[in-house]
Amino acid sequence: MSSESQPVENPSELAARAIRDQLAAGAPVSLLDVREPAERSFACIPVPEGVVDLFVPMREVSARLDEIREALAHGPIVVYCHHGVRSMAVARWLAAQGLGPIVNLGGGIDAWSIEVDPGVPRYF
Numbered sequence: 001m002s003s004e005s006q007p008v009e010n011p012s013e014l015a016a017r018a019i020r021d022q023l024a025a026g027a028p029v030s031l032l033d034v035r036e037p038a039e040r041s042f043a044c045i046p047v048p049e050g051v052v053d054l055f056v057p058m059r060e061v062s063a064r065l066d067e068i069r070e071a072l073a074h075g076p077i078v079v080y081c082h083h084g085v086r087s088m089a090v091a092r093w094l095a096a097q098g099l100g101p102i103v104n105l106g107g108g109i110d111a112w113s114i115e116v117d118p119g120v121p122r123y124f
Contacts, residue, residue, distance in 0.1 A: 011079075011091035011102040016111040019078055019103075023048055028075030032068065034058040034090045035081050035109070043121045045080070045112055058086050065097065072099060080105035080112075082123075 014022075022029055030052035033040060040055055047053040052071045056064045058081070071077055077094070081087040084107050091104045105112065113120040 013104040030071035076101040084108040
């Protein structure tokens with residue numbers, strides 16, 4: 001085995017509408033919400049039947065890596081948070097652990113509320 005580290009591919013980022021289209025088409029994806037419990041209780045993305053909906057606050061991601069690996073068996077993981085910053089950090093960390101494919105929801109649930117489903121409450 002080489003002692004040189006392999007380059008880590010940065011996770012991709014998709015707009016809320018692109019992810020909505022994947023969900024509507026029945027694409028095998030898993031959603032990973034990395035927000036805090038209070039945020040989750042206020043608003044979340046409605047998940048179609050058959051889509052894995054995983055809630056793992058950012059601070060618990062490393063301890064719950066096995067659950068995340070299991071979700072990958074159902075398809076790429078779409079990570080989201082409020083605005084897409086925490087989720088991108090998690091997506092990059094997951095990619096560095098060799099997991100993939102990982103996608104970040106650009107703009108987070110806030111973008112989802114604005115661009116896809118105004119019925120999902122916005123918060124500040």
